[in-house]
Amino acid sequence: MGRSSWPTTDRLPGTSSGRLPNEERTDFLHALGRDAHQVTDADLDYMLQPDGLASWRERLTTAWLIGIGGRTQFRSVLADLLLESELTYAGQGYALAITRFGEPADADILTAYLDRYLPQPDCHYDQDWALGGLMHLDAALGSTHAARFLEPDGPWSRSSFSDRAPARCHSWIAELIDYADLAARAEA
Template structure:
Protein backbone atom coordinates (compact mmCIF):
# COMPACT_ATOMS: atom_id res chain seq x y z
CA UNK A 1 0.00 0.00 0.00
CA UNK A 2 1.48 3.33 -1.00
CA UNK A 3 1.02 6.49 1.04
CA UNK A 4 0.55 9.52 -1.23
CA UNK A 5 1.65 12.98 -0.22
CA UNK A 6 -1.10 15.46 0.62
CA UNK A 7 -0.15 17.22 -2.63
CA UNK A 8 -0.64 14.05 -4.72
CA UNK A 9 -2.90 15.22 -7.57
CA UNK A 10 -4.50 11.78 -7.89
CA UNK A 11 -5.50 11.80 -4.23
CA UNK A 12 -6.72 15.41 -4.37
CA UNK A 13 -8.90 14.64 -7.39
CA UNK A 14 -10.61 11.69 -5.67
CA UNK A 15 -11.06 13.74 -2.49
CA UNK A 16 -12.70 16.55 -4.45
CA UNK A 17 -15.15 14.14 -6.09
CA UNK A 18 -16.06 11.89 -3.16
CA UNK A 19 -14.99 13.37 0.18
CA UNK A 20 -15.73 17.08 -0.24
CA UNK A 21 -18.88 17.26 -2.41
CA UNK A 22 -21.13 19.61 -0.49
CA UNK A 23 -24.70 19.54 0.66
CA UNK A 24 -25.73 22.81 2.29
CA UNK A 25 -22.05 23.80 2.23
CA UNK A 26 -21.04 20.82 4.39
CA UNK A 27 -18.63 18.25 2.98
CA UNK A 28 -19.79 14.64 2.66
CA UNK A 29 -17.34 13.51 5.33
CA UNK A 30 -18.94 15.88 7.87
CA UNK A 31 -22.34 14.36 7.22
CA UNK A 32 -20.81 10.90 7.78
CA UNK A 33 -18.85 11.85 10.90
CA UNK A 34 -20.81 10.61 13.92
CA UNK A 35 -23.61 9.81 11.39
CA UNK A 36 -24.55 13.50 11.50
CA UNK A 37 -26.85 13.06 8.51
CA UNK A 38 -29.34 11.27 10.77
CA UNK A 39 -30.01 14.62 12.45
CA UNK A 40 -31.04 16.29 9.18
CA UNK A 41 -34.68 16.79 8.31
CA UNK A 42 -36.20 14.06 6.15
CA UNK A 43 -35.79 15.93 2.86
CA UNK A 44 -32.12 16.69 3.43
CA UNK A 45 -31.42 13.18 4.73
CA UNK A 46 -33.09 11.57 1.71
CA UNK A 47 -31.09 13.74 -0.70
CA UNK A 48 -27.86 12.95 1.12
CA UNK A 49 -28.51 9.20 1.12
CA UNK A 50 -29.32 9.24 -2.60
CA UNK A 51 -26.04 11.05 -3.26
CA UNK A 52 -24.17 8.61 -1.04
CA UNK A 53 -25.61 5.57 -2.81
CA UNK A 54 -24.79 7.02 -6.22
CA UNK A 55 -21.22 7.71 -5.16
CA UNK A 56 -20.89 4.23 -3.66
CA UNK A 57 -21.87 2.69 -6.98
CA UNK A 58 -19.75 5.03 -9.08
CA UNK A 59 -16.43 4.95 -7.24
CA UNK A 60 -13.91 2.39 -8.45
CA UNK A 61 -11.95 0.00 -6.25
CA UNK A 62 -8.76 1.82 -7.25
CA UNK A 63 -10.23 5.13 -6.10
CA UNK A 64 -11.31 3.57 -2.81
CA UNK A 65 -7.77 2.27 -2.29
CA UNK A 66 -6.45 5.79 -2.86
CA UNK A 67 -8.83 7.19 -0.24
CA UNK A 68 -7.88 4.48 2.24
CA UNK A 69 -4.28 5.64 1.95
CA UNK A 70 -5.22 9.20 2.95
CA UNK A 71 -6.05 10.90 6.23
CA UNK A 72 -9.11 10.30 8.44
CA UNK A 73 -11.64 12.19 6.30
CA UNK A 74 -10.72 10.16 3.24
CA UNK A 75 -10.69 6.86 5.13
CA UNK A 76 -14.00 7.58 6.86
CA UNK A 77 -15.68 8.38 3.55
CA UNK A 78 -14.14 5.39 1.76
CA UNK A 79 -15.31 3.01 4.48
CA UNK A 80 -18.87 4.31 4.29
CA UNK A 81 -18.90 4.00 0.49
CA UNK A 82 -17.56 0.44 0.79
CA UNK A 83 -20.21 -0.40 3.36
CA UNK A 84 -23.10 1.11 1.44
CA UNK A 85 -22.13 -0.87 -1.68
CA UNK A 86 -21.19 -3.94 0.40
CA UNK A 87 -17.80 -4.46 -1.27
CA UNK A 88 -16.80 -7.35 0.94
CA UNK A 89 -13.43 -7.84 -0.75
CA UNK A 90 -12.28 -4.84 1.34
CA UNK A 91 -13.06 -6.70 4.60
CA UNK A 92 -9.49 -7.57 5.54
CA UNK A 93 -8.19 -4.10 4.71
CA UNK A 94 -10.86 -2.44 6.84
CA UNK A 95 -10.47 -4.98 9.65
CA UNK A 96 -6.73 -4.40 9.80
CA UNK A 97 -7.19 -0.61 9.77
CA UNK A 98 -9.74 -0.88 12.58
CA UNK A 99 -7.38 -2.94 14.72
CA UNK A 100 -4.51 -0.53 14.08
CA UNK A 101 -6.65 2.51 15.05
CA UNK A 102 -4.07 4.92 13.68
CA UNK A 103 -6.38 7.84 12.89
CA UNK A 104 -9.29 9.43 14.74
CA UNK A 105 -12.89 8.97 13.59
CA UNK A 106 -12.16 6.72 10.59
CA UNK A 107 -12.95 3.66 12.73
CA UNK A 108 -16.60 4.70 12.70
CA UNK A 109 -16.70 3.92 9.00
CA UNK A 110 -14.87 0.62 9.39
CA UNK A 111 -17.40 -0.53 12.00
CA UNK A 112 -20.33 0.49 9.78
CA UNK A 113 -18.89 -1.39 6.80
CA UNK A 114 -18.21 -4.56 8.81
CA UNK A 115 -21.76 -4.42 10.16
CA UNK A 116 -23.08 -4.13 6.60
CA UNK A 117 -21.11 -7.19 5.50
CA UNK A 118 -22.59 -9.00 8.50
CA UNK A 119 -20.64 -12.27 8.45
CA UNK A 120 -18.75 -14.31 11.03
CA UNK A 121 -15.49 -12.92 9.68
CA UNK A 122 -16.67 -9.37 10.36
CA UNK A 123 -17.75 -10.33 13.87
CA UNK A 124 -14.26 -11.71 14.52
CA UNK A 125 -12.63 -8.40 13.56
CA UNK A 126 -15.00 -6.48 15.83
CA UNK A 127 -14.44 -8.96 18.65
CA UNK A 128 -10.68 -8.65 18.33
CA UNK A 129 -10.98 -4.86 18.38
CA UNK A 130 -13.11 -4.87 21.52
CA UNK A 131 -10.83 -7.35 23.27
CA UNK A 132 -7.89 -5.05 22.61
CA UNK A 133 -9.34 -1.61 23.23
CA UNK A 134 -11.84 -2.27 26.01
CA UNK A 135 -8.81 -3.18 28.12
CA UNK A 136 -7.44 0.33 27.59
CA UNK A 137 -9.71 2.70 29.54
CA UNK A 138 -7.63 5.71 28.52
CA UNK A 139 -8.40 5.02 24.86
CA UNK A 140 -11.74 6.51 23.89
CA UNK A 141 -11.68 5.35 20.31
CA UNK A 142 -14.56 3.66 18.48
CA UNK A 143 -15.67 1.20 21.14
CA UNK A 144 -19.29 2.40 20.99
CA UNK A 145 -19.35 1.89 17.23
CA UNK A 146 -17.74 -1.54 17.49
CA UNK A 147 -20.16 -2.88 20.12
CA UNK A 148 -23.12 -1.53 18.14
CA UNK A 149 -21.81 -3.17 14.96
CA UNK A 150 -21.32 -6.45 16.81
CA UNK A 151 -24.85 -6.26 18.25
CA UNK A 152 -26.16 -5.70 14.73
CA UNK A 153 -24.38 -8.77 13.39
CA UNK A 154 -25.61 -10.85 16.35
CA UNK A 155 -29.19 -9.76 15.71
CA UNK A 156 -28.98 -10.58 12.02
CA UNK A 157 -27.00 -13.82 12.27
CA UNK A 158 -28.47 -15.19 15.51
CA UNK A 159 -25.06 -15.21 17.17
CA UNK A 160 -24.04 -14.04 20.65
CA UNK A 161 -20.59 -12.52 20.18
CA UNK A 162 -21.41 -9.40 22.19
CA UNK A 163 -22.74 -11.24 25.22
CA UNK A 164 -19.42 -11.82 26.96
CA UNK A 165 -18.49 -8.14 26.64
CA UNK A 166 -21.86 -7.02 28.00
CA UNK A 167 -22.00 -9.48 30.92
CA UNK A 168 -22.21 -7.68 34.32
CA UNK A 169 -18.47 -8.01 34.93
CA UNK A 170 -17.53 -7.96 31.25
CA UNK A 171 -14.98 -5.77 29.52
CA UNK A 172 -17.60 -3.34 28.22
CA UNK A 173 -18.73 -2.34 31.70
CA UNK A 174 -15.17 -2.12 33.00
CA UNK A 175 -14.21 0.23 30.17
CA UNK A 176 -17.46 2.21 30.13
CA UNK A 177 -17.47 2.79 33.90
CA UNK A 178 -14.00 4.30 33.63
CA UNK A 179 -15.13 6.95 31.13
CA UNK A 180 -15.86 10.57 32.02
CA UNK A 181 -19.40 10.22 30.70
CA UNK A 182 -20.38 6.54 30.77
CA UNK A 183 -23.19 5.56 28.41
CA UNK A 184 -24.91 2.26 27.69
CA UNK A 185 -24.28 0.33 24.48
CA UNK A 186 -26.61 1.37 21.69
CA UNK A 187 -28.03 -0.39 18.66
CA UNK A 188 -27.71 2.75 16.49
CA UNK A 189 -25.96 0.85 13.70
CA UNK A 190 -29.22 -1.06 13.14
CA UNK A 191 -30.71 2.27 12.06
CA UNK A 192 -27.73 3.18 9.88
CA UNK A 193 -27.87 -0.12 8.03
CA UNK A 194 -31.63 0.27 7.56
CA UNK A 195 -31.13 3.77 6.15
CA UNK A 196 -28.48 2.48 3.77
CA UNK A 197 -31.06 0.01 2.44
CA UNK A 198 -34.03 2.38 2.48
CA UNK A 199 -35.90 2.89 -0.81
CA UNK A 200 -34.42 5.45 -3.14
Protein backbone atom coordinates in the same frame (compact mmCIF):
# COMPACT_ATOMS: atom_id res chain seq x y z
CA MET B 1 -16.33 9.82 -9.40
CA GLY B 2 -12.75 10.96 -9.05
CA ARG B 3 -10.75 11.70 -5.94
CA SER B 4 -11.28 15.43 -6.42
CA SER B 5 -15.06 15.04 -6.04
CA TRP B 6 -15.02 12.97 -2.86
CA PRO B 7 -18.31 13.31 -0.93
CA THR B 8 -18.36 15.41 2.20
CA THR B 9 -18.43 13.80 5.65
CA ASP B 10 -20.33 16.58 7.36
CA ARG B 11 -23.63 15.23 6.10
CA LEU B 12 -23.09 11.59 7.06
CA PRO B 13 -25.21 10.28 9.91
CA GLY B 14 -23.17 10.04 13.06
CA THR B 15 -21.31 13.28 12.41
CA SER B 16 -22.09 16.45 14.30
CA SER B 17 -24.17 17.90 11.48
CA GLY B 18 -25.36 14.63 9.96
CA ARG B 19 -29.03 15.05 10.75
CA LEU B 20 -30.71 16.42 7.67
CA PRO B 21 -34.26 17.62 7.08
CA ASN B 22 -36.32 15.03 5.18
CA GLU B 23 -36.11 16.76 1.79
CA GLU B 24 -32.32 17.12 2.00
CA ARG B 25 -31.98 13.61 3.37
CA THR B 26 -33.64 12.08 0.30
CA ASP B 27 -31.33 13.97 -2.07
CA PHE B 28 -28.28 13.07 0.01
CA LEU B 29 -29.26 9.37 0.14
CA HIS B 30 -29.51 9.30 -3.65
CA ALA B 31 -26.15 11.03 -4.03
CA LEU B 32 -24.50 8.75 -1.49
CA GLY B 33 -25.95 5.64 -3.14
CA ARG B 34 -24.87 6.87 -6.57
CA ASP B 35 -21.35 7.60 -5.34
CA ALA B 36 -21.12 4.20 -3.62
CA HIS B 37 -21.96 2.48 -6.90
CA GLN B 38 -19.86 4.70 -9.17
CA VAL B 39 -16.62 5.01 -7.22
CA THR B 40 -13.94 2.68 -8.47
CA ASP B 41 -12.16 0.10 -6.38
CA ALA B 42 -8.92 1.86 -7.31
CA ASP B 43 -10.16 5.15 -5.81
CA LEU B 44 -11.35 3.39 -2.66
CA ASP B 45 -8.05 1.55 -2.34
CA TYR B 46 -6.13 4.79 -2.78
CA MET B 47 -8.09 6.47 0.01
CA LEU B 48 -7.34 3.60 2.38
CA GLN B 49 -3.58 3.53 1.88
CA PRO B 50 -1.84 3.84 5.25
CA ASP B 51 0.80 6.18 3.81
CA GLY B 52 -1.73 8.16 1.77
CA LEU B 53 -2.86 11.71 2.30
CA ALA B 54 -6.39 10.84 3.39
CA SER B 55 -7.54 12.38 6.65
CA TRP B 56 -10.07 10.78 8.99
CA ARG B 57 -12.83 12.54 7.05
CA GLU B 58 -11.93 10.89 3.74
CA ARG B 59 -11.42 7.56 5.47
CA LEU B 60 -14.81 7.83 7.18
CA THR B 61 -16.49 8.60 3.86
CA THR B 62 -14.56 5.85 2.09
CA ALA B 63 -15.71 3.31 4.64
CA TRP B 64 -19.32 4.43 4.25
CA LEU B 65 -19.05 4.06 0.46
CA ILE B 66 -17.55 0.59 0.86
CA GLY B 67 -20.28 -0.46 3.28
CA ILE B 68 -23.11 0.94 1.17
CA GLY B 69 -21.65 -0.66 -1.94
CA GLY B 70 -21.25 -4.00 -0.15
CA ARG B 71 -17.64 -4.22 -1.30
CA THR B 72 -16.54 -7.12 0.86
CA GLN B 73 -13.23 -7.34 -1.00
CA PHE B 74 -12.13 -4.51 1.34
CA ARG B 75 -12.96 -6.50 4.50
CA SER B 76 -9.37 -7.36 5.41
CA VAL B 77 -8.12 -3.82 4.75
CA LEU B 78 -10.89 -2.33 6.90
CA ALA B 79 -10.18 -4.91 9.61
CA ASP B 80 -6.49 -3.97 9.65
CA LEU B 81 -7.28 -0.25 9.77
CA LEU B 82 -9.83 -0.73 12.54
CA LEU B 83 -7.38 -2.75 14.62
CA GLU B 84 -4.61 -0.18 14.06
CA SER B 85 -6.92 2.72 15.04
CA GLU B 86 -4.53 5.35 13.74
CA LEU B 87 -7.03 8.03 12.73
CA THR B 88 -9.60 9.49 15.09
CA TYR B 89 -13.22 8.89 14.02
CA ALA B 90 -12.32 6.81 10.95
CA GLY B 91 -12.95 3.66 12.99
CA GLN B 92 -16.64 4.56 13.12
CA GLY B 93 -16.85 4.10 9.37
CA TYR B 94 -14.79 0.91 9.45
CA ALA B 95 -17.04 -0.59 12.14
CA LEU B 96 -20.16 0.41 10.23
CA ALA B 97 -18.97 -1.06 6.92
CA ILE B 98 -17.85 -4.27 8.60
CA THR B 99 -21.21 -4.55 10.35
CA ARG B 100 -23.08 -3.96 7.10
CA PHE B 101 -21.23 -6.82 5.41
CA GLY B 102 -23.15 -9.00 7.86
CA GLU B 103 -21.15 -12.23 7.88
CA PRO B 104 -19.65 -14.33 10.70
CA ALA B 105 -16.15 -13.15 9.71
CA ASP B 106 -17.28 -9.60 10.46
CA ALA B 107 -18.32 -10.57 13.99
CA ASP B 108 -14.83 -12.01 14.44
CA ILE B 109 -13.26 -8.71 13.37
CA LEU B 110 -15.35 -6.64 15.79
CA THR B 111 -14.66 -9.15 18.57
CA ALA B 112 -10.90 -8.87 17.97
CA TYR B 113 -11.16 -5.08 18.11
CA LEU B 114 -13.07 -5.15 21.39
CA ASP B 115 -10.63 -7.70 22.83
CA ARG B 116 -7.78 -5.32 22.02
CA TYR B 117 -9.20 -1.96 23.04
CA LEU B 118 -11.85 -2.45 25.74
CA PRO B 119 -9.23 -3.36 28.38
CA GLN B 120 -7.25 -0.19 27.63
CA PRO B 121 -8.93 2.70 29.50
CA ASP B 122 -6.63 5.24 27.86
CA CYS B 123 -7.79 4.18 24.37
CA HIS B 124 -11.15 5.89 24.05
CA TYR B 125 -11.70 5.07 20.38
CA ASP B 126 -14.71 3.55 18.65
CA GLN B 127 -15.52 0.72 21.02
CA ASP B 128 -19.15 1.83 21.25
CA TRP B 129 -19.54 1.52 17.48
CA ALA B 130 -17.84 -1.88 17.50
CA LEU B 131 -20.03 -3.19 20.33
CA GLY B 132 -23.19 -1.87 18.67
CA GLY B 133 -22.10 -3.50 15.42
CA LEU B 134 -21.34 -6.79 17.15
CA MET B 135 -24.73 -6.75 18.87
CA HIS B 136 -26.37 -6.03 15.51
CA LEU B 137 -24.52 -8.96 13.91
CA ASP B 138 -25.45 -11.24 16.80
CA ALA B 139 -29.12 -10.39 16.27
CA ALA B 140 -28.87 -10.95 12.52
CA LEU B 141 -26.75 -14.11 12.67
CA GLY B 142 -28.24 -15.70 15.77
CA SER B 143 -24.86 -15.63 17.52
CA THR B 144 -23.79 -14.47 20.98
CA HIS B 145 -20.35 -12.90 20.48
CA ALA B 146 -21.22 -9.72 22.40
CA ALA B 147 -22.49 -11.56 25.49
CA ARG B 148 -19.07 -12.09 27.05
CA PHE B 149 -18.29 -8.38 26.84
CA LEU B 150 -21.56 -7.52 28.60
CA GLU B 151 -21.38 -9.89 31.57
CA PRO B 152 -21.63 -8.24 35.00
CA ASP B 153 -18.16 -6.94 35.83
CA GLY B 154 -17.17 -7.87 32.27
CA PRO B 155 -14.98 -5.94 29.84
CA TRP B 156 -17.64 -3.36 28.95
CA SER B 157 -18.41 -2.48 32.58
CA ARG B 158 -14.68 -2.05 33.30
CA SER B 159 -14.00 0.04 30.20
CA SER B 160 -13.99 3.79 29.66
CA PHE B 161 -17.35 3.24 27.92
CA SER B 162 -19.12 1.81 30.95
CA ASP B 163 -21.41 4.84 31.14
CA ARG B 164 -22.85 4.05 27.70
CA ALA B 165 -25.83 1.73 27.56
CA PRO B 166 -25.04 -1.20 25.25
CA ALA B 167 -28.65 -1.23 24.05
CA ARG B 168 -28.24 2.38 22.90
CA CYS B 169 -25.03 1.46 21.03
CA HIS B 170 -26.95 -1.32 19.30
CA SER B 171 -29.94 0.85 18.38
CA TRP B 172 -27.64 3.61 17.06
CA ILE B 173 -25.81 1.19 14.76
CA ALA B 174 -29.10 -0.37 13.66
CA GLU B 175 -30.34 3.11 12.72
CA LEU B 176 -27.17 3.80 10.72
CA ILE B 177 -27.35 0.42 8.99
CA ASP B 178 -30.94 1.27 7.97
CA TYR B 179 -29.67 4.59 6.60
CA ALA B 180 -26.92 2.82 4.64
CA ASP B 181 -29.46 0.31 3.32
CA LEU B 182 -31.67 3.17 2.10
CA ALA B 183 -28.71 4.77 0.34
CA ALA B 184 -27.78 1.45 -1.29
CA ARG B 185 -31.32 1.04 -2.62
CA ALA B 186 -31.61 4.68 -3.69
CA GLU B 187 -29.37 4.19 -6.70
CA ALA B 188 -29.33 0.41 -7.12
